[in-house]
Amino acid sequence: MQVCQRKHKCLVVIPALNEAETITEVIAKINESGYRNVVVVNDASDDLTAPIARAAGAMVISLPERLGAWGALQTGIRFAIRKNYDTVVTLDADGQHPPEHIESLVSALYDGQANVVIGCFPQRGSKLRQIAWHWIRNASGIQLSDLTSGFRAYDGQAQRLVAGWRGSLLEYQDVGVLLLLQRHHLRVQDVNVTMTERRVGQSRIFYNWSVVAYYMLHTLLLSAAKRKVRRATSGNRMEGVDLT
Amino acid sequence: MIVAVTSAIGVSVAIVIVLLIRGDRLRVANGLMWLIAAFVMAGLGFTPSVFDYLASMVGISYPPALAFSVAFGMIVIKLLVDDIHRTRLQIKHARLIQRVALLEYELKIVNDGEPGTQNDDKDN
Numbered sequence: 423m424q425v426c427q428r429k430h431k432c433l434v435v436i437p438a439l440n441e442a443e444t445i446t447e448v449i450a451k452i453n454e455s456g457y458r459n460v461v462v463v464n465d466a467s468d469d470l471t472a473p474i475a476r477a478a479g480a481m482v483i484s485l486p487e488r489l490g491a492w493g494a495l496q497t498g499i500r501f502a503i504r505k506n507y508d509t510v511v512t513l514d515a516d517g518q519h520p521p522e523h524i525e526s527l528v529s530a531l532y533d534g535q536a537n538v539v540i541g542c543f544p545q546r547g548s549k550l551r552q553i554a555w556h557w558i559r560n561a562s563g564i565q566l567s568d569l570t571s572g573f574r575a576y577d578g579q580a581q582r583l584v585a586g587w588r589g590s591l592l593e594y595q596d597v598g599v600l601l602l603l604q605r606h607h608l609r610v611q612d613v614n615v616t617m618t619e620r621r622v623g624q625s626r627i628f629y630n631w632s633v634v635a636y637y638m639l640h641t642l643l644l645s646a647a648k649r650k651v652r653r654a655t656s657g658n659r660m661e662g663v664d665l666t
Numbered sequence: 667m668i669v670a671v672t673s674a675i676g677v678s679v680a681i682v683i684v685l686l687i688r689g690d691r692l693r694v695a696n697g698l699m700w701l702i703a704a705f706v707m708a709g710l711g712f713t714p715s716v717f718d719y720l721a722s723m724v725g726i727s728y729p730p731a732l733a734f735s736v737a738f739g740m741i742v743i744k745l746l747v748d749d750i751h752r753t754r755l756q757i758k759h760a761r762l763i764q765r766v767a768l769l770e771y772e773l774k775i776v777n778d779g780e781p782g783t784q785n786d787d788k789d790n
Contacts (some may be wrong), residue, residue, distance in 0.1 A: 463767075476772075481771070482766060482771075483767050483768060483770075483771045484770070484771075485763055485767045486763055486765070486766055486767060486770075487763050489760055489763060493760055493763075493764070496764065497764040497767055497768065500764055500768060501768055504768065545782070587757055587761070590757045590760050590761055591753070591757060
């Protein structure tokens with residue numbers, strides 16, 4: 423498929439909660455990279471995220487109640503399915519994920535090696551985040567270098583899986599989605615990208631000890647419960663280009 | 667004395683359940699299990715010898731301990747069943763919110779001509 427054709431069939435989904443300060447720039451950069459179909463899922467923001475995003479040229483879907491980042495993302499993916507988009511790219515509204523790398527993710531997806539491509543930047547994050555990833559990797563058996571990156575590209579099969587009711591059981595967009603993909607034998611690939619620090623606002627998780635503690639307990643329990651049980655003869659792991 | 671207290675609690679709970687259903691505060695389906703539990707409690711209060719017999723059958727020398735254990739087990743099961751049910755409701759709730767948002771967006775396109783998409787609709 424031609425590059426311009428696949429850009430036309432790709433929907434960029436941005437979950438946004440109170441991102442009025444950054445959303446315009448993020449949408450503009452996405453458009454500059456050639457991706458014109460952008461949907462902002464407004465997660466019941468208290469500020470002017472929705473009208474600002476609309477003025478910047480994005481489609482805006484406003485949730486009547488706050489569902490969290492994953493609930494907002496899933497809404498965007500359901501929208502993509504309704505509208506027959508081939509590919510969904512998800513990225514954060516805070517400007518951490520550089521839109522110029524969208525093409526790398528989509529190209530990798532079209533190479534056919536994976537159902538989901540993740541933009542990884544393992545160097546990011548604090549020591550605390552690195553320790554958290556280490557524990558989660560051990561608990562889940564997933565060896566991807568950047569477990570929590572929300573910069574991802576999904577093909578149609580992966581979209582349908584994560585948009586279903588099993589996806590609605592998840593509270594966060596990261597490890598639970600990977601475990602769901604693994605369980606259904608979908609392939610995940612990571613691609614190295616560079617990311618920047620968020621300029622304004624704060625992480626939804628790594629900003630408060632009690633929230634971090636809840637996130638860790640939640641994710642470790644989910645990882646242990648959903649961990650793939652491997653037979654002695656098979657060594658399938660979700661690692662780099664592989665996959666299950 | 668314990669007979670009177672247990673029976674009174676059972677009968678009181680049964681009356682409260684009926685009043686809640688009567689006042690549209692509780693669905694019949696949800697009240698039914700509590701009503702049965704209340705009658706069982708009242709019944710056992712009136713016939714404590716049943717528990718004495720059951721306790722001796724399983725080797726428990728203090729029959730009320732059996733009653734507490736059974737009651738505790740039933741409460742744990744009930745809470746677990748309720749949480750399973752709550753999980754289903756939370757999924758439905760979240761998906762309905764998403765569906766409302768999607769339909770509101772499509773309605774807005776129809777009414778205001780907001781930027782849409784060139785692709786065809788496909789029902790999900």
